Amino acid sequence: MSELALSRRKALDDRVGQLRRMIEIRRTEENIQAMFAAGLVKGSTHTCQGQEAVSVALASVLRPDDVVTCTYRGHGHALALGLTPVEVMGEVLGRSSGSIGGVGGSMHLSNPSVGLLPTFAIVGAGIPVAVGAAIGRRSTGNDAIAVAAFGDGATNIGAFHEALNLAQVWKVPVVFLCENNLYGEYSRIDRTTPFEDLYRRAAAYDMPARAVDGQDVDSLAEELSREVDAARSTSSPRFVEVKTYRFVGHSRSDTAPYRRPGELDEWLKRDPIEILSNRLIAEGVLDAEQVKALDAEVTREVELAVDEVKASPPPPLSAMFANVTAEAGV
């Protein structure tokens, strides 16, 4: 599993691999929503269509020993970092093929071998954890860094504030990656936050910060690479606000009636998959047919993964009692 994850990670080294992964994320999320609608998924799911470039750009610039904390809206990050669609969808469906064998569900994916700590279902909780993870990694003489990925809404919670302050005072190499998709659940940012340019909040900690476009994976990877390198080489924190948008509702069957009129349409024009596809075509890296074929291939792969997941058994009863403490066995 860790071999596979690492090779999937490696596949992001080239841009076609990045396009492929973004499509895979899109199709996986679509399938999850469809299965939710069909009553196959219990509880909740938070999908990330529209934000795929963030996951892929980030994973492409990190080393496997760098650590990432992210949220319940973490399927894209997990897939980008190296988890497979089977592992993600298996977990979402509560099957033993899931990333942690089906005991976690949509909000709890994990694979430490590629740096993914268990994803966090509590808003803000992963932010201080990333600070500590960077310290933990560094303690072994390694120059790994950590990334805390979180939403715009999370910048209003105490853990955010405490983590940024601590990271700056202790000079910890963490990149605070705020995915500003303009909404926290059903509330638009202007109703919960005094301004939209959240990178400005980093000034309260004297932390270098910038806002970057989240829809163009090329420029985003370049920007993130710079920030990750800076954190790594200076051993100090950075703040990056990524301007992005979720093309879908917050969770479950939310149709997002609360959006501003026209807003979705504007953002759909900046679909990260289209942006990269078009550029690769324009640059002659792929032609339109090849892009189509790639899409069809990935779509098919994800469908096969759906089949595999559906056919995989639920976890055994013993899974309920495993991994509670070290003594509880495995």
Next chain:
Amino acid sequence: MSELALSRRKALDDRVGQLRRMIEIRRTEENIQAMFAAGLVKGSTHTCQGQEAVSVALASVLRPDDVVTCTYRGHGHALALGLTPVEVMGEVLGRSSGSIGGVGGSMHLSNPSVGLLPTFAIVGAGIPVAVGAAIGRRSTGNDAIAVAAFGDGATNIGAFHEALNLAQVWKVPVVFLCENNLYGEYSRIDRTTPFEDLYRRAAAYDMPARAVDGQDVDSLAEELSREVDAARSTSSPRFVEVKTYRFVGHSRSDTAPYRRPGELDEWLKRDPIEILSNRLIAEGVLDAEQVKALDAEVTREVELAVDEVKASPPPPLSAMFANVTAEAGV
């Protein structure tokens, strides 16, 4: 009790009254420390010598129906707002003459009739409470405001962040009053916070903010009055950082060995009591003899209060069971 508190509050309308109160606070705190050293006070005490101007300036510009939340370092605020030395020291000693009858102790003073909510022993906890108190007061059509008084160290805790954001988003008339005395317990601000000018943190909430001198009660009262009026008339929050210093240790018998060399001496030159005394003399409002006499008189009053408190009985056993819930009686 509320009559007396109100008349004590009124006494701050003139500057001699303000001087008198600052001396009273100083002497009360000194007596508390002496009683602590003599083993008469159990637990902890956090005294505020050096910061008296903040308490007095603040109380002098607030209306009795304005609400204040403050901390364990709250004896000065309590005395300024209207509590008597007997009520404060009685509480510190756990006697029935105390502000809440001796069941609270040094960290828990209260008198809602002059706007003092129970003082907070948890760092940061009073900050969001002040936001709500302003809303509560306003809901009755009253144009009262609330003040959250807290220390420099408290600006690193989550409740601070959440409260400031909420106040700004909801446009609540609160004055956030940060008493920056450069230390949180035994840690100097530079070891816990990225910069010393804490008013800059208000920019993370687009909140008007300034730093003001905390040792000169005249200028401070003027500044605070402006901020309080602004909050009141615009129904929106303000942030005021008061530069001040505690002349004593953090608590109990702390001798503050962690201070920067020379720092205390520099600050002692800016003793708020001396600054006001000298100015009143220079202006011819009082002469040096009168100041001396005033000091002697207040010192004597506080000593009498000490005697009264020492002579007052502990709370009855029934006090342990009272005021737990509405049903528990009074």
Next chain:
Amino acid sequence: MLLRMNQAVALGIRDEMRADPSVVVWGEDVAEAGGVFKATVGLHEEFGDRVRDTPISEMGFLGAAVGAAATGLRPVVEIMFIEFLGVALDQLVTEAALFRYLSGGEISVPLVVRGSAGAGGGFGAQHSQTLERWMVGSPGLKLAVPSSSRTAYGLIRSAIRDDDPVVVLEPRALYGEREDIEPSDADIVPLGKAELVAEGSDVTLIGLGSTVATARAAAESADWSADVIDLLTLQPWDREAVFASVSKTGRLVIVEENPRAGGWGADIAAAVAEELFDDLVAPIVRVTTPDVPVPFAPELEEKFLPRAEEVVAQVNGLVDDKRSIGPWWERETVTV
């Protein structure tokens, strides 16, 4: 009318808001959206700014509610999933609950905290606990748990009227359950009073929230007969009702949706074992979840929760042999 439990909650709040202008409602997406679980639907439309969406700042808005309650309002705060109190507990148990005491009785904090609680919905380990134990044992605080639309309506009204901070834990699994009621003032459910929802003589079953139905189902399917008590308020719990029933039946099974360690039934079991020592003809049994995180997989989650068959098996043991058979995970061999 057929009311789902979330609708009953909204109706209860609405009726109190109509009666008392000092009642306000705050929480994440409670206003325009009517709440993630639709338990505040319609309130923003009727009461405007008295119903407010907050930033994601539980410590901030719960703290603000404490301050508002101390100065004349009656805030009803929604904590979407009760686990989120983990980032704000201080304001509830260390501030709100102690304000009356620490003000010498001069300040009341008529605050209501509503939180959705419990498993069964597939929300996973961090969104499925009941966590009564975070509140129980905080002097100054009250804690109620409805088991139906009627009791949800009645308890939220009592909670809002109460002059102390009250937590209402709403079993999330029941939000969609319907009951045919015409709620009115007569349906206000007093705090501190349990209800006897079935009568019998062989055993007393106590349920709370989601487990009331479990206990009832067990009682209906068995050949012994049971007093079934819906506890409704956990702090303070109704000693009179419990003691009266157990002194009659001589047997007690407590059905709890929480781990055995620190579960709410332990207090009651200990009190009954102490005070009715001579009346008990068999040991008191607690039917709880195992001491593990709430598993996500639907098959496991169902098995994890207390089930009527398990209650029946336990009572059978008490009635037949006067002995406790031990929880299912000790009887079945589960190899890890």
Next chain:
Amino acid sequence: MLLRMNQAVALGIRDEMRADPSVVVWGEDVAEAGGVFKATVGLHEEFGDRVRDTPISEMGFLGAAVGAAATGLRPVVEIMFIEFLGVALDQLVTEAALFRYLSGGEISVPLVVRGSAGAGGGFGAQHSQTLERWMVGSPGLKLAVPSSSRTAYGLIRSAIRDDDPVVVLEPRALYGEREDIEPSDADIVPLGKAELVAEGSDVTLIGLGSTVATARAAAESADWSADVIDLLTLQPWDREAVFASVSKTGRLVIVEENPRAGGWGADIAAAVAEELFDDLVAPIVRVTTPDVPVPFAPELEEKFLPRAEEVVAQVNGLVDDKRSIGPWWERETVTV
């Protein structure tokens, strides 16, 4: 050597830090000042940056400790007064405790949270509770409470070595108590094991932390004889030791420094009442504090805490009449 309990804690941490370079110590003023209660004195001098002062940010530094524990360190975090967990509980019970489970067993969180706890020091209602109930019932978490210098030394070492998050609640009132010990590896106290600190036949007394001395004093002053158990670990508690003793004595009194509601003894009382139903010759009695906030006035605080005389009175009731006489505040008339 004569060691105060706070010195014993520092020594235990020191020995583990010498043995294992991954052990680090974080908290407010734990480094240069050696801790507000002097339980980390000398560590910064010896271990430099492995011992760090933090900003006042319990959520931040506890969260960071979770992350560090998940990536190779063994952080020992001081929560100065255990109430301060009220602003950070999420990181402990919802994150740290569940990481192993939510990583499919791939991540261990060898985190130690030390917190000072309890009354008797005159710190008032917000700085004097024990709050075991916030931790008990969190699957994945362990909880230990020392009662002396020796056990403080031994438990902190076990806690640091343990691969799961462990909370050590240090009774603040005992920090200054001296014991003559030469602590070494042989003094490591295993988690999950109680100690029988006195032997007798009429009754079993269980104490934890500060109440161990209370139970011992009661046993020494009475004419019945008692097994006195120092529980030491509350999660998981030592069922074997407790059951063995109570099956022998047939009587049990649990001495707890916490309110009756939600107190740690209830779980044990309930378990014993269930499993040893036939062995008990008298009701199990819990000696607790009343269900009120911790009062400040020294006279009240002393009365509030469990006292040896009360334990004696309760055991007398059990031995003489096989009945519980009820807690002191119900026997004495306290008019409010």
